[in-house]
Amino acid sequence: MTKQPPSAAKSKSLAGRIAIPGDKSISHRALILGALAVGETVISGLLQSDDVLATAEALRALGISIREDKAGDMHVLGRGTGGLCQPDTELDFGNSGTGARLMMGVIAAHPLTARLTGDASLTSRPMKRVLEPLSHFGARVEGGRGKLPLTLTGAALAVPVSYELRVPSAQVKSAVLLAGLNTRGRTCVIEPVATRDHTERMLELFGADIRIEKRPEGGLKICVRGEAELQPQHIVVPGDPSSAAFPAVAALITPGSDIIIQNVMMNPARSGLYTTLAEMGGQIDFLNPRRQSGEVVVDMRVRASALKGVYVPGERAPSMIDEYPALAIAAACAAGPTRMEGLGELRVKESDRLRAIHDGLALCGVDCIAGDDVLTVTGQKTIPGGVRVQTRLDHRIAMAFLVLGLVSENPVSVDDAATIMTSFPGFLPLMQKLGARISP
């Protein structure tokens, strides 16, 4: 018997309280810095999704012991910067651009050779953006023509580097800083446009000598001293605002909803979606702000709201780069058009997201126009639905269209829900707990 694809149907008001699982970006970084510290790092609330587990597996192949205790905490036995060993298996990062690119940075400054690969989505994504700066440290690449699979040989004596980012990418910035940890000197990254700063915050927590300066001409200069002796930590991973985006948008658009989403990280470099939803008239209250492992965490109360279309400037894109699929769903239910600019990077995410969003919305009967790096979605009172959307190995496309199904006249299904495991394993049961009619 073939399994029915997951499908979402028109739902009554959502209600209740859910806790969002750990942040994906922080989870990758906690494992990696734990491996580069000397001694045992304990991670509570690690996101146990396919992407993060692939990074853990790669670190194990490089000689790091990582084990889970009975309470679910992860124990990473770090071997110090420069302490990773030659792997005897291929490192498979599955769907994860973050895992692959950050680990390339680590490997670039270790005297070892590793073959890196990934799934059909990851092997089609650009890697030159990270391989080029890593070559300045002395790392060498064979094969791949700028894509995975490829073989990376790290430098035995990596030299410190100064590098100005050509794309606004936290992954590239982080790869360069991680490589810099195992050099004899200071490595600096110039970031003309701010991107998420979890690597910097966590490096500081682990005791690295990291300095961040504002440049008079704009942007930031971030420098880290090499031969770093990182101190092991107890990291408590805050909930992922990119995952919270889906139940939050679901509650905003489903009439009568009133939900609480607990434990959501609020970092200014990640909160562009929430700024935009507030401009659209979304009723979101940020409750009980507190600090957790160098980040601010809140509980969010989200109530159904009459949304209106807005203009979303390109400068905001880095702070909400993963949230456009969720925003497009909110825009489809708002009064009037929402124009989103500066979306060039969406073309090289887990899928060509600009196209996936456009095609999915058009299939569902929503009026939208896509340009090279622009998307305009015009909201409407009734959304026909009654279709199956192609997810193109993209977890966020799958979740976004299941949310749209909750307010469509006819059910919306997706061709593949397995991909949701890459970032949000509990998505379906948590949405069902809130009252969403999603059948797995």
Ligand code: S3P
């Ligand atoms: C991430 C950075 C972003 C984001 C990705 C996670 C990270 O990518 O899209 O999901 O953890 O550094 P870019 O930095 O390439 O834009």
